[in-house]
Amino acid sequence: MIVLEKRPQPSKAWSYATPLVAVLATMVFGGVLFAILGKNPVEAIGTIFWEPLFGEFSFYYRPQLLVKGAPLVLIAIGLSLGFRAGIWNIGAEGQYIMGAIFGAGAGLAFYPLDAWYIFPIMVIAGAFGGWLWAMIPAILKVRFGTNEILVSLMLVYVAEQMLASVSLGLLKNPEGFGFPGSRNLQSYESAHNAELIAGSGMHWGVVAALIAVIFAYVLLNRHMLGFHIRLTGEAPRAAKFAGVNPARLILFCLGLSGALAGLAGMFEVSGPSGVVSIDFNVGYGFTAIIVAFLGRLHPVGILLAGFLMALTYIGGEIAQSQLGLPAAAIQVFQGMLLFFLLAFDLLTNYRIRAARSEVA
Amino acid sequence: MDLGEINPVLLVASLMVAATPLLLAAIGELVVEKAGVLNLGVEGMMIVGAISGFAISVETGSPWLGFIAAAVGGAVLSLLFVLLTQVALANQVASGLALTLFGLGFSALMGQSYVGVKPPDMGEIHIPVISDIPVIGPILFQHDPILYVGIALTTAVWATLKYSRVGLILRAVGENHDAAHALGYKVIKIRIMAILFGGACAGLGGAYISLIRVPQWTEGMTAGVGWIALALVVFASWKPWRALLGAYLFGGITVLQLNLQAAGVAIPVEYLAMSPYIITILVLVILSADKSSAPASLGRTFHASH
Numbered sequence: 279m280i281v282l283e284k285r286p287q288p289s290k291a292w293s294y295a296t297p298l299v300a301v302l303a304t305m306v307f308g309g310v311l312f313a314i315l316g317k318n319p320v321e322a323i324g325t326i327f328w329e330p331l332f333g334e335f336s337f338y339y340r341p342q343l344l345v346k347g348a349p350l351v352l353i354a355i356g357l358s359l360g361f362r363a364g365i366w367n368i369g370a371e372g373q374y375i376m377g378a379i380f381g382a383g384a385g386l387a388f389y390p391l392d393a394w395y396i397f398p399i400m401v402i403a404g405a406f407g408g409w410l411w412a413m414i415p416a417i418l419k420v421r422f423g424t425n426e427i428l429v430s431l432m433l434v435y436v437a438e439q440m441l442a443s444v445s446l447g448l449l450k451n452p453e454g455f456g457f458p459g460s461r462n463l464q465s466y467e468s469a470h471n472a473e474l475i476a477g478s479g480m481h482w483g484v485v486a487a488l489i490a491v492i493f494a495y496v497l498l499n500r501h502m503l504g505f506h507i508r509l510t511g512e513a514p515r516a517a518k519f520a521g522v523n524p525a526r527l528i529l530f531c532l533g534l535s536g537a538l539a540g541l542a543g544m545f546e547v548s549g550p551s552g553v554v555s556i557d558f559n560v561g562y563g564f565t566a567i568i569v570a571f572l573g574r575l576h577p578v579g580i581l582l583a584g585f586l587m588a589l590t591y592i593g594g595e596i597a598q599s600q601l602g603l604p605a606a607a608i609q610v611f612q613g614m615l616l617f618f619l620l621a622f623d624l625l626t627n628y629r630i631r632a633a634r635s636e637v638a
Numbered sequence: 639m640d641l642g643e644i645n646p647v648l649l650v651a652s653l654m655v656a657a658t659p660l661l662l663a664a665i666g667e668l669v670v671e672k673a674g675v676l677n678l679g680v681e682g683m684m685i686v687g688a689i690s691g692f693a694i695s696v697e698t699g700s701p702w703l704g705f706i707a708a709a710v711g712g713a714v715l716s717l718l719f720v721l722l723t724q725v726a727l728a729n730q731v732a733s734g735l736a737l738t739l740f741g742l743g744f745s746a747l748m749g750q751s752y753v754g755v756k757p758p759d760m761g762e763i764h765i766p767v768i769s770d771i772p773v774i775g776p777i778l779f780q781h782d783p784i785l786y787v788g789i790a791l792t793t794a795v796w797a798t799l800k801y802s803r804v805g806l807i808l809r810a811v812g813e814n815h816d817a818a819h820a821l822g823y824k825v826i827k828i829r830i831m832a833i834l835f836g837g838a839c840a841g842l843g844g845a846y847i848s849l850i851r852v853p854q855w856t857e858g859m860t861a862g863v864g865w866i867a868l869a870l871v872v873f874a875s876w877k878p879w880r881a882l883l884g885a886y887l888f889g890g891i892t893v894l895q896l897n898l899q900a901a902g903v904a905i906p907v908e909y910l911a912m913s914p915y916i917i918t919i920l921v922l923v924i925l926s927a928d929k930s931s932a933p934a935s936l937g938r939t940f941h942a943s944h
Contacts, residue, residue, distance in 0.1 A: 282727070284941065366731055418919070424926040427678065427731070428869045432915040435862050443908035567735055604750055606857075609743030616736040617718065620728040628727065 282628040292626040297572055297579070300618035301586070307618075308611045317601050325600060326593030326608075339592050341479025345550050347588035349374070349542035351487040351581055353566035355494045356535030358575040362498075363510040365531045369415065369430025370539040371563025372437035373408035377540025378547035379444055380407025382460060382554045385469035386449060389461065396468040400544060401482075408540015409533050411437065416532035420525045426532065434563070442556050449554050459555035463548045471549035483545030487584075490538060494577040503530065539563060568616045587612065649893060654785060655851055657889025659684070659843040659860075661788045663867035664874070664881045665795050666839025671871055672799060673832035674812035674935035678734025679719055680840050681864030682741025687712040687841025688848035689745040692757055692855045701760040705784060705845050712841020713834045715741055720830050727939050742858060752855045760784070760850060782850050784842070789882070791839070796878035808832060812933035815940040825940050840864065862915065869918045875931040884921075891917055 305327075309319030330339035353370045360367050367373075381404030388396050415429040444450075449460040463469045474480045498504035510517040510527060542562065547554055569587050573580030594608030624630075663680050670677050690711030695704025715737060722733040760782045799805035808828060810818045815825045847863065848855050866888060874880035895910040903910070 282941065368735060414919075418923055418926075422923050422926050424919075424922050425869075425872065428865060428872075428922060429919050431865050432862070432869075432919050435915045436912045439908040439912040443906060446908075447906075564739060568739065571732060604747055606743055606746035606750070610740065610747055611743075613736065613740030613743045616732075617722065617740060620722050620733055620736055621726045623728055624726040 281631050282624070283631050284628055285626075288626050293574060296622040296626055297574065297583070297619060299622050300572070300615060303618040303622070304611065304615045307614055311607065311610060311614075312603065315603070315607060317603055322597055322601055322603060325597045326590060326611075328593075329596045330589055330592040333596075339596070341473075341477060342592050343585065343588045344479035344484045345481070346591045347584045348481075348483040348487040349546055349562045350566050350569045350587055351584035352483065352490055352542040352545075353535075353539045353563060354569035354573065354580045354584060355487075355490045355577060356538035357566055358570040358573070358577070358580055359494065359497075359507055360531035360535050361511075361570055362575050363507045363527055363531055364514070365528055366427045367412060367415070367430050367532050367535045368427055368567060369412070369432075369434045369563070370535065370566055371559060371561065372430070372434035373411045373536040373539035374543035374546075374563045375434075375437040375441050375559050376411040377404040377408035377543030378554060378558060379441065379449070379543075380404055380410075380540065381544030382463060382469075382547045383444070383449060385463060385466070385548065386461060388468070389466060392468050394468070397471070397482075397548075400469060400548060401541065404540045404544025405537040406540070408543065409537040411540070412532045412536020413529075416529050416536075419528050419532075426528075430532075438559070441554070441558060445555050445558075459553045462552045464552040469548055471545050481545065481549045483542065483549060486541055486545065491577045491581050498577070507531065539566075565612060568612055571616060571619055649897060651781070653886060653890045653893045654781065655889075656892045657885040658785045658788045659846045659851060659863055660867050660870060660888055661792065661882060661885035662843035662846060663840045663864055664870040664885060665788075665792055665878060666836035666843075667867055668871050668874065668876060668878060668881055669795060669799075669808070669839075670832050670836035671936055672812045672876060672933055673808050673829050674815055674933050674938065674940075675723065675829050675833055676730045676734065676937040677716070677719055677737070677833060677836055678731060678868065679716070679737025679741065680734075680836075680867050681860055681862065682738035683712040683715045683837050683840035684741075684844035684847070684860045684864045684867075685745040685858070686715045686741045686748075687844030688860060689749045689752070689844075689855060690841065691845025692752055692848040693748065695757050695849060696752060696755055699758050701758055701849055704757070704849055705842060708841040708845030709838040710841070712839070712844065713837040715744075716833050716837025716840075719837070720833050723939070724826050724830055724833070727941055730937050730939070738864070746857045749855050749857065753857075755855065757849050757853050757855075759853075784846055784850065787842075788846075792878050792882050799878070809933070812935055815935045815938070819940070819942055825942070829940070840867075843867070866914065866918050869922055872932075873921050873925055875925070876933065877931075888914060888918070 305323055309323055312322040313319045330336060330343065333339070353374065357367055357370060381400045384403035385396055385400045411433060412430070414433060415426040418424040418429055419426045445458045445460060451459060451461045471481050471483065498508065506517065506522045506527060509520060510522055547558065551558060565587060569580060569583045572586070573583035590608060590612060594603070594605065597603040598605055663684055667677065667680055687708035691704040691708030694707035695701045719733055719737050722728040722736070723730050762782055799809065807823055811823060811825050811828050819825050844860060847860060852859065870881055870884045870888065873884045891914050895913050898905070899907050899910050
């Protein structure tokens with residue numbers, strides 16, 4: 279008979295090891311999945327994890343890692359702060375869309391003016407759009423006690439409809455021959471989030487993601503507010519006695535995660551994507567949830583997890599074109615990763631023991 | 639714009655069809671939450687049910703086998719939730735999200751070869767005499783069998799929770815798992831049964847969308863119905879009949895906005911399409927003041943130390 283014994287303290291060693299074990303287990307079971315789909319599992323796994331980094335065309339794929347990783351890290355950092363305190367913003371996808379709409383809208387309002395201040399205004403507008411969208415669940419939660427999980431998620435669907443509405447109406451390119459979608463911001467220099475070093479993939483979103491990682495690290499380790507976030511998550515009763523103001527924490531965590539998701543959307547629309555269109559969003563807001571957990575809700579961990587997740591995106595695309603692996607298989611692969619992570623986390627909090635069965 | 643084209647009898651009849659997937663999923667989740675477990679994976683279980691039901695009924699030509707497969711599919715996915723939350727004692731919110739993310743990907747993978755295929759028709763029940771009554775007949779007595787299964791299930795869940803010993807034990811586990819454990823009830827075992835039931839119901843709800851409501855398969859076709867079902871359980875204050883009422887209310891809104899789109903009302907299509915989600919939020923706001931009826935152990939992990 280096997281029994282679980284709760285550890286007095288979560289195991290440090292296991293808390294570092296579980297993400298690695300989860301990745302390995304995902305590779306094994308992902309390989310089985312690919313084999314069922316009729317692909318050579320070793321080749322498929324190799325393509326996903328090796329090709330983008332060291333393959334023949336890695337000079338093209340390596341910059342893509344930054345392009346795909348930056349929005350994931352930016353969003354996940356925001357989400358992780360809330361998750362630590364038990365505040366569940368799962369509507370980052372919607373905040374990402376609103377950030378893109380606000381950011382692009384601000385830029386296009388100046389078209390065709392050429393000025394240095396346009397891009398900074400777009401950055402502020404993008405963050406504001408995401409913040410505004412996240413404030414809806416935050417204020418409803420504080421004022422009425424409404425469940426933030428459901429509200430933030432419902433707002434994703436509302437944001438998707440907004441996106442459809444503006445790409446067919448308000449932001450539609452007047453010179454676009456009636457096709458849906460906005461003007462391409464890549465060809466509007468003042469609003470273009472161009473690569474800082476040509477060919478490196480390094481754009482302002484990557485810089486913002488790195489700043490967010492450092493900011494979150496300092497906040498959590500050196501700041502009272504960060505301490506309150508950790509305290510609320512780990513010992514809610516103690517937090518109450520310590521005088522933590524839950525309303526302030528909810529507004530801060532949701533607002534910040536919204537603003538960061540909005541920034542991610544804005545950097546994406548003004549850079550790699552360039553256009554506000556109906557299918558602009560690709561699910562970064564949801565994948566970032568996996569990134570946040572895989573990174574153990576720790577800023578440095580999230581940086582690494584974002585990198586890994588970007589790798590599966592790009593590797594998945596390569597496997598799609600080279601091996602004909604379906605795109606959905608990668609989605610399943612990413613979902614599996616979260617599963618194994620949550621499952622193996624058991625070892626962090628509990629000790630597994632063989633025990634004699636006895637009658638109580 | 640011609641509002642006169644909207645036929646009120648057809649509107650109410652299609653309202654019941656639109657409400658059924660919501661009702662099935664919500665009733666299942668209601669039982670799960672009554673047992674003290676919060677499974678946020680309803681959307682994932684629904685979409686997996688939708689594709690399993692669709693695939694099996696296309697392959698076998700029998701919608702009934704399809705619905706059975708959908709229930710099994712939903713329950714199998716919920717088994718993963720069982721493993722995470724009841725065996726590995728993981729956080730229920732995170733596990734539910736994992737279930738949804740995984741389910742959406744998995745269903746897309748399974749459904750690749752079923753895009754554009756037409757499923758077999760289930761047909762409608764025609765009871766002589768009563769289904770021929772004007773107005774009431776088409777509204778109430780000319781539907782597919784699963785719609786009545788949904789109503790029967792609501793009745794059964796209500797009666798079981800309220801009058802039977804099983805229902806009492808289930809509620810005890812949801813209200814205070816430590817006390818239930820001390821009384822000798824198998825908390826984990828009861829919760830596992832409830833989660834599997836919820837998974838099967840969500841699967842049925844999903845298959846109702848892909849086999850009857852739409853009927854065809856497209857990726858991500860549940861489009862948030864699972865999440866609305868979760869909101870519906872809160873709306874219903876964990877009472878089965880209120881869940882039925884709520885499902886019809888939301889079904890009504892969905893059907894009405896579709897009819898208004900078709901009638902060409904001056905409101906842009908996108909604003910009509912977002913209305914069910916906005917109304918869900920509004921309803922949540924109005925009802926969230928009263929939390930007293932929520933099961934007291936909802937979302938808490940149980941681990942027997944003795």
